[in-house]
Amino acid sequence: MRHHLILRVITKLLIGSIMIFALYVQFHGDYSPGGGFQAGVIMAVGFIIYGVVFSLDEAQKVLPPWLVHKLSALGVLLYAGTGLVSMFLGYEFLNYSAMTPDHPEHGQHYGILLVELGVGITVTGVMVTIYYAFTSRTPIMDDEAW
Amino acid sequence: MSTETVPHTAMTLVDHLPAIQVLLPFVMAPLVVVVGSRRLAWPLTFLASAAAFVVSILLLMQVIDGSIISYHMGGWAPPLGIEYRVDAANAFVLLLVTAMSTLVLLFARRSVEDEVSAKHHALFYTAFLLCLSGLLGVAITGDAFNIFVFLEISSLATYVLIAQGSERDKRALTASYDYLMMGTIGATFFVIGIGFLYMATGTLNLADIAGRIEDLGDNRTVRAGFAFIVVGIGLKVAMFPLHSWLPNAYTYAPSMVTAFLAATATKVAVYVLLRFVFSVFDPDFLFGTNTLAFIILPLAVVAMFSASFVAIFQSDLKRMLAYSSIAQIGYILLGIAFLSETGVTAAIVHLFNHGITKAALFMAVGAYVFSAKGTFYDTLQGMGRQMPLTSAAVVVGGLSLIGVPGTAGFISKWVLVEAALEKGWWPVALLIVLSSLLAVIYVWRVLEVLYMQPASESSTVREAPMSMVIPIWIGALACIYFGLDTDVTLTAARTAAQGLLAGSTGLH
Numbered sequence: 001m002r003h004h005l006i007l008r009v010i011t012k013l014l015i016g017s018i019m020i021f022a023l024y025v026q027f028h029g030d031y032s033p034g035g036g037f038q039a040g041v042i043m044a045v046g047f048i049i050y051g052v053v054f055s056l057d058e059a060q061k062v063l064p065p066w067l068v069h070k071l072s073a074l075g076v077l078l079y080a081g082t083g084l085v086s087m088f089l090g091y092e093f094l095n096y097s098a099m100t101p102d103h104p105e106h107g108q109h110y111g112i113l114l115v116e117l118g119v120g121i122t123v124t125g126v127m128v129t130i131y132y133a134f135t136s137r138t139p140i141m142d143d144e145a146w
Numbered sequence: 147m148s149t150e151t152v153p154h155t156a157m158t159l160v161d162h163l164p165a166i167q168v169l170l171p172f173v174m175a176p177l178v179v180v181v182g183s184r185r186l187a188w189p190l191t192f193l194a195s196a197a198a199f200v201v202s203i204l205l206l207m208q209v210i211d212g213s214i215i216s217y218h219m220g221g222w223a224p225p226l227g228i229e230y231r232v233d234a235a236n237a238f239v240l241l242l243v244t245a246m247s248t249l250v251l252l253f254a255r256r257s258v259e260d261e262v263s264a265k266h267h268a269l270f271y272t273a274f275l276l277c278l279s280g281l282l283g284v285a286i287t288g289d290a291f292n293i294f295v296f297l298e299i300s301s302l303a304t305y306v307l308i309a310q311g312s313e314r315d316k317r318a319l320t321a322s323y324d325y326l327m328m329g330t331i332g333a334t335f336f337v338i339g340i341g342f343l344y345m346a347t348g349t350l351n352l353a354d355i356a357g358r359i360e361d362l363g364d365n366r367t368v369r370a371g372f373a374f375i376v377v378g379i380g381l382k383v384a385m386f387p388l389h390s391w392l393p394n395a396y397t398y399a400p401s402m403v404t405a406f407l408a409a410t411a412t413k414v415a416v417y418v419l420l421r422f423v424f425s426v427f428d429p430d431f432l433f434g435t436n437t438l439a440f441i442i443l444p445l446a447v448v449a450m451f452s453a454s455f456v457a458i459f460q461s462d463l464k465r466m467l468a469y470s471s472i473a474q475i476g477y478i479l480l481g482i483a484f485l486s487e488t489g490v491t492a493a494i495v496h497l498f499n500h501g502i503t504k505a506a507l508f509m510a511v512g513a514y515v516f517s518a519k520g521t522f523y524d525t526l527q528g529m530g531r532q533m534p535l536t537s538a539a540v541v542v543g544g545l546s547l548i549g550v551p552g553t554a555g556f557i558s559k560w561v562l563v564e565a566a567l568e569k570g571w572w573p574v575a576l577l578i579v580l581s582s583l584l585a586v587i588y589v590w591r592v593l594e595v596l597y598m599q600p601a602s603e604s605s606t607v608r609e610a611p612m613s614m615v616i617p618i619w620i621g622a623l624a625c626i627y628f629g630l631d632t633d634v635t636l637t638a639a640r641t642a643a644q645g646l647l648a649g650s651t652g653l654h
Contacts, residue, residue, distance in 0.1 A: 066182075073176035080173045090156025093165040095221035101154065 004053070011053045018046040026120050027113070036116035040123025047124075048131045056135050068128045075122030082114045163201055163208075164217040164230040164286055167240060170198045172279035178272045184264055187271040192251045194275060198282065199244040206237040212641055216288070224288065225351035231288030235494070235642035239285040239417045242498050246409040246505050247278050253617035254402035256610075257512045261400045262310050270310055274406070277303035281414045290340045290350045290426075293418060294333065297382070301329045304411060308399040314515075321394035328391040332381030339374030342367050343426075356426045369433050375422050376437060382415035385442070385479060386449035389472045396468035401512025404464065408471055409505035413497045416478055420490070423482065424646040435485060443483035447577055449476030454584035458591065464511050464521040466588055467504065470547060473581065474500045480574070481562055488565035490643035495635055496558035499546070499628060503555055506621025507543040510536050513610035513618060523591070528601025532608070535615045537596045539622040544589035546625040549582050553629040557636070 022043035029035030051059030086098035096111020097104035159166075174194035178187050208215060209232055217230040232240075251274075262270050280300025284293050305326045311318030344350060346367040347358040359368055377388070384392045392412075396404045427434045450473050457469035478500070481493030511521055513536040518525050530537040546553035549560075559578060566575035601607070609615065628635055 070180055070182070073179035076176040077173070077180065080169065080176075084169070084173070087157075087162055087165065091154070092157065092218055092221045093162070093169070094219060097221060 007053055011049055015046050015050060018049070019043060022046065022120075026116065029116050030109070030112055036119025037123050039116075040120040041127055043120065043124045044127030044131070047128050051131065051135065056132070060132070063128060065129075065132055068125050068132065070125075072122050072125030072129060075118045075120070075125060078118030078121065079115050082111055082118070086111070160204075161217075163205055164215055164232055165219070167198060167201045167205065167286060168230075168279050168283045170194045170201065170279075171275040171282065175272045175275035175279065178268055178275065182268055184267045187268040188251075188255050188258075191271040191275055192248070195244065195247045195251050195278065198278070199241075199248045202237065202240040202244040205232050206234075206241050206638070208232075209234050209237045210638060210641060212645065225349050225354035228292050229288040229351060229353075230286050231353070232286060233642075233645050234638060235420065235646050236285045236417065238494065238498065238638045238642050239414060240282060242413060242501050243278070243281050243285065243410045246501060247274075247406060249617050249620060250402050250406045250409070250505060250509065252620075253405070253509045253512065253614050256613050257402050257516055258400065260516050261314055261402075263313055266310065270307070273303045273306040273310075274403075276300070277307060277406075277411075281410055284414050285417055288352050290343065290352055290355060291337075292350075294337050294340060297336065297418075298333055300411065300414075301333065301382075304403075304407065305329070307403040307407075308395050310403070311398045311400045314400070315398050317394070318398035321391075321398040325391040325395045328381055328388075332378045332388075334378070335374045335381070336378030339371045339376075339378055342371030342374060346371065352421070352426055356428075359426070359431075360428060364431065364433065368427075372422075372427055372431075372434055372437070376419070376442075379415055379419045379422070383412055383419060383479070384472055384475055386445040386452070386472070386476065389449070389453070389475075392472060393465055393468045396471065396508075397462065397465045401508065401515050404468075405505050405508035405512060408467075408508050409501040412471070412475060413501050416475070416482075416493070416497055420482060420493070420646055424490070438483045438485055442479055443574075446476045446479035446483055447574070449473055450480070450577070450581040451584065454581055454588065457588045458584065460588075461523050462521055463514070463523065463526060463592060464508070466592070467507055467511065470585065470588065471500075471504060473585070474504075474547075476581075477558070477562060477578070480578070481565060484565045484569060484571075486565055486568060487640070487643050487647055488561060488568050490646060491636070491639045492558055492561035492565050494639040494642050495561055498635055498639070499554035499558045499625075502621055502624045502628065503543050503546040503553075506539060506618055506625060507547070509614070509618045509621060510540045510543065513614045516614060517610045518607045523595045526592075526595050527599040528596075528605070529607065530597035532601055532605065533610060536610055536618060539615075539618045540596065541593060542622040542625055544592060546629065548585045548589055551629075552626065554625045554627075554635075556629055557632050561636075 022039045025034035025042060026036065026039035029039065047059055047063055050062065083094040086095045087093050089098040091098035097107040099107035099110050171194045174190055178190050181190065205215070212234060215232040218224065219228040219230065222228070258267065258270060277300050280296045280303060283296030284300065287293055287296060305322050308325060309319055309322035340350070343355055346362060346365065347355050349355055349358065362368065381388045396408060399407065423434055423438070453469045453472035453476065457466045457473065460466035460469060474496070478493045478496050481489045481496060513533065514521055514526060514529065517533060518529060542553070546555035549555040559582065563575045563578055566578065
């Protein structure tokens with residue numbers, strides 16, 4: 001239990017900054033390199049490193065598998081939902097100008113932020129799902145099944 | 147900051163139909179995951195599919211006279227933005243895909259309960275919805291790279307769906323893996339082809355590519371692009387030497403998945419092939435014409451014979467039908483290779499008629515799996531008496547497969563023979579008839595098993611539930627209806643063929 005003390009302390013220190021960096025990449029994606037996909041991967045790294053160092057069970061206490069599934073789907077819904085909103089406002093699907101018809105550039109801005117947030121949530125969800133799937137190693141079928 | 151008012155007329159629901167077509171299943175897919183209920187998964191899926199069916203009818207009605215609808219995604223005008231473009235050819239494909247998905251879903255409720263473990267139901271239907279939206283997206287989009295993206299959405303969902311057959315038979319996993327490998331190679335070739343076209347033309351919009359190729363004329367980059375695209379899509383179509391993934395995938399997938407894929411997936415790929423060969427590349431593009439005449443035509447004939455021949459010697463009904471699908475795709479490719487209006491009409495009509503025939507037959511196979519717990523001929527002996535309704539539908543579907551007058555299959559073969567005679571290719575017409583004789587043999591073997599052989603004494607097999615029999619019979623009756631009333635199918639197919647053969651001008 002007391003093994004790898006340095007690893008564990010450093011990990012705890014790192015996770016916070018990893019997540020903040022993920023949020024930075026997420027919301028500055030339109031000004032600097034980055035965006036939803038990169039931010040999603042970095043955010044997932046925060047959870048994955050926690051799982052690697054503190055065991056899978058601990059990670060799944062923080063982020064249970066069912067929640068990860070819903071998150072992956074919610075991100076897609078946020079993306080598509082942004083498009084649907086612009087559709088209901090009488091513009092083409094995903095035409096962000098619909099959000100602020102008086103000032104289309106602002107609308108484009110809000111739109112891309114929302115859509116990228118959706119991408120970020122989904123990518124986090126999918127990355128963590130893949131990690132869980134590889135690590136949990138529950139035999140998919142027992143020997144008798146063959 | 148200045149406030150400027152940009153004039154804009156609000157779009158109506160009708161203007162949005164092309165987007166709604168794809169969005170219905172696409173938005174429903176994550177919604178099913180979020181709801182996460184086993185009970186609600188099927189109703190929500192069915193709702194999305196049925197609504198998409200209505201949308202596709204509305205779209206077809208708008209374009210049947212030869213007009214074109216163009217929808218600009220995100221308000222960005224093509225060729226820079228992504229464009230959804232509906233004309234008679236793809237509206238017809240959209241109708242086929244949504245009609246088949248709705249029909250198969252009706253059948254699916256009991257079949258999936260039986261074949262897929264309950265804990266996977268919600269995700270199973272999610273994968274189905276993603277597959278459906280991918281197929282619809284491939285058909286509706288007017289952007290080359292968008293086709294690739296949607297093709298991957300539908301393919302990845304398909305691999306998952308096929309693997310779900312592992313509840314019944316573990317070989318579904320290897321079948322799915324094989325298809326994953328082949329499908330990925332196909333998609334890679336396709337995207338390399340698009341890369342070449344992009345290099346030659348600097349655009350991804352299909353209409354724009356077509357226009358620029360016309361100006362550029364023939365060059366090596368365009369030829370390489372054409373070759374890569376034909377091989378890549380050929381894999382998805384299951385064109386003869388590239389068909390090896392199909393028999394296993396169809397045999398081991400859950401019944402409803404097989405019925406859906408057989409009726410739609412290869413058909414959508416055929417549509418993409420048509421679109422590229424005729425609209426993007428000019429029909430006068432000599433390299434393309436030669437490819438059709440000297441490569442696709444012989445391969446189509448070989449497929450018609452070799453796959454039918456293999457089908458005769460199968461001992462599993464589902465596997466036999468899978469091989470027969472490869473043969474039938476041969477007929478469709480033959481129609482394309484004729485490079486005439488009648489030929490392409492035959493291809494499109496057969497795409498539709500074979501779709502409904504195979505959907506009916508594979509659903510019937512699903513009913514046998516549900517009631518008799520198997521599809522091998524020795525399990526099915528005497529089922530004509532024990533499952534009379536299902537077996538009668540198999541008879542109708544089988545007749546349509548052969549092309550007996552009065553069934554849908556006859557119409558498409560008739561137009562196909564007509565196209566061959568129009569060109570004066572007597573031997574090809576003869577080959578079409580001869581290969582139909584092989585179909586007589588493999589269908590007869592099934593009928594013999596079902597009706598001529600006694601069931602085992604201890605057999606207590608009952609007819610499948612009505613929720614399965616009714617969709618099967620809707621399919622079977624459609625086979626007869628479209629064999630008698632050819633107005634709708636032939637008109638739509640002819641309009642589509644004219645639009646496609648008008649070449650790049652058909653896209654402007």
